[in-house]
Amino acid sequence: MKTIKFLSVLFIAAVAASCSSIRVDADYDEAVDFTHYKTYGYLKDGVDKAEISDLDKKRILKAVDAELQKKGFTKSEKPDVLVNIFTKANKEVNINQGFGYGGYGYGGFGYGGWGPGWGWGGPWGYGGGYNAVSTHTEGTLYIDVIDASKKELVWQGVGSGVLTQDRSKKQERINEFVAQIIAKFPPQKDKK
Structure with a gap:
């Protein structure tokens, strides 16, 4: 029973850690000199x-304003760059099988060792096991940055992670996404 409680705590900790992480990447036009850009506006x-x-949308734009202004950009009616946003969302279903003691080839690797328990006896050797569904x-x-005069995409940042439906935490989560994406703008070109 202690094993189940320990595994449950471990599972909850793993889910909590995955909820807070945001995977971020960025791409940009290497021929562009980003030092010339000082002002921004939105591609309505x-x-x-x-x-x-x-x-x-308002929450995201508020966060973009805050992050760009921290970097010294000024919002303008005649901007150097236009900022655009778009989003995607997918519902993820996770099924986690319980791991435990497998006995003599009926549910584990080896003889009496700990293992995932694939076999006739189920995850716990001679029956039992559990599934956690979340x-x-x-x-x-x-977040796209478009050269306003050329009307060309010059930079794109992408962030992916778990969203929250909790209204009281939405702005905080959006701020995390935007801050981590905008941290990569303007790009720091590799010095050779």
């Missing part, structure tokens, strides 16, 4: 098409 048509609630929404936020 693009932002309007983002398939999220207007409240979440669901969450995995969201992806894209």
Whole structure:
């Protein structure tokens, strides 16, 4: 029984850790000199098409404003770059089988060792085991930076992670996504 409690605590800790992590990547046009960009605005048509609630759009734009202004950019009616956002969301279902003692080839690797317990006896050797099912929404936020004069995409940042439906934590989670994405803008070109 202690093993089940320990594994349950371990599972909950793993889920909590995965909820907080955001995977971020960025791509950019290497021919662009990003030091010339000082002002920004939003690509209204693009932002309007983002398939999220207007409240979440406002939250994202608020976070983008804060992060760009921290980097010294100024919002302008005649910007150097236009910022666009779009999103994707997928419902994820996780099924975790219980791990435990497998006995004599009926549910484990080896003889009486600890293992995942594949075999006739189920995950616990001679029967038993458990399944933990959880669901969450995995969201992806894209932030595009477009050269306003050329109307060309010059940088794109992408962040993916678990979303929250808890209204009191939405702005905080959105801030995390945006901060981690904008941390990669402007790109720091490798010095050779």
